[in-house]
Amino acid sequence: MSLPMPGEQVRGSNTGKPIMALLDLLGRTWALGIIWQLNQDSATFRELQNRCEQISPSLLNTRLKELKVLKLVESTANGYKLTVTGQELFSIMSPLGEWSLHWASQIKKDNI
Amino acid sequence: MSLPMPGEQVRGSNTGKPIMALLDLLGRTWALGIIWQLNQDSATFRELQNRCEQISPSLLNTRLKELKVLKLVESTANGYKLTVTGQELFSIMSPLGEWSLHWASQIKKDNI
DNA sequence: CAATAACGCTACTAATATTGTAGCATCGTT
C-alpha cells in the first residue's frame, strides 16, 4: 500500500488534504495500536510485538516503516519510540482510553 | 469482519478492554472518515457516499451497520447522523484537523 | 572459542477485507 503522504492522493481521497492522509494512515490495521503501545515508552521490535498481542512481524515491520517515513516514530539504540510529532498525536488521542470505558457502558446499557 | 464489541475478543486482542475494541473499530477502512464526514451534519446514504470521495456502497453500508450497532451513528428520517456518543468521539478527534496541517509541514521540512 | 539463545527482520502462502460495477426494489413526481 502506498504511503499516505499529506499533499498527495491517498486511499479514498485525491484532494491532497493532510487530514485525509492522516485518516488513511490511522485507518490502517494496527497503526493506532502501535502508536498507543509505544506511548508508554520505547520498545524493541520483539517487545513491541508482545505489547501488540497478535500482530504479525511482517505487518509490524511494514507499519513501522510507514510511521518512520511519516515522522511519527523513530528508531534509536533502545528501539522504537515516538517522535515529538508522534507524541503530539498521541496527546490528542489519549482521551480515547477513558472515553472507551464510557462508550462501553453506553453499549451495555441498551442490552438490558 | 466481526464487530469489535467492547468486553469481547477483537481483532488483534483478546483482553476485552474497551480501548482495544475502539482501536480495532477506528482502524477499519473508512470508519474514521465516515465519522469525520458525518460531523458536519446528517446525510443520506448517497450524500454520504459523495462526501467520502471514493467509498464503495457495499463498504459504506457495512461500516454504517457496525457504527449503528456500536451506538456511534443512528439513522433518522433525514438520513444518518452521529449519536450523542458519536459526537463525543468526534470532539476528541476534532483537533486532528488542525494538527494534520502542522504534521504535514513537519514532513515537508525534512525534504529540504 | 564453539554452542546457544535472542533479536530484527524477511519470505511466502492462506485467509480476509475492500473495491468496483451492475443492478434490484421502493418511493415520490410528473
Next chain:
DNA sequence: AACGATGCTACAATATTAGTAGCGTTATTG
C-alpha cells in the same frame, strides 16, 4: 404509467493482513 432518484445488495476482482518458518547477526554462556 413512465421516469428518475434513493437505499442498498450481489458478486467477482484486487489488495491487505495473518500466520508461520526461518535467515543473518549479535550477545551470552560454558
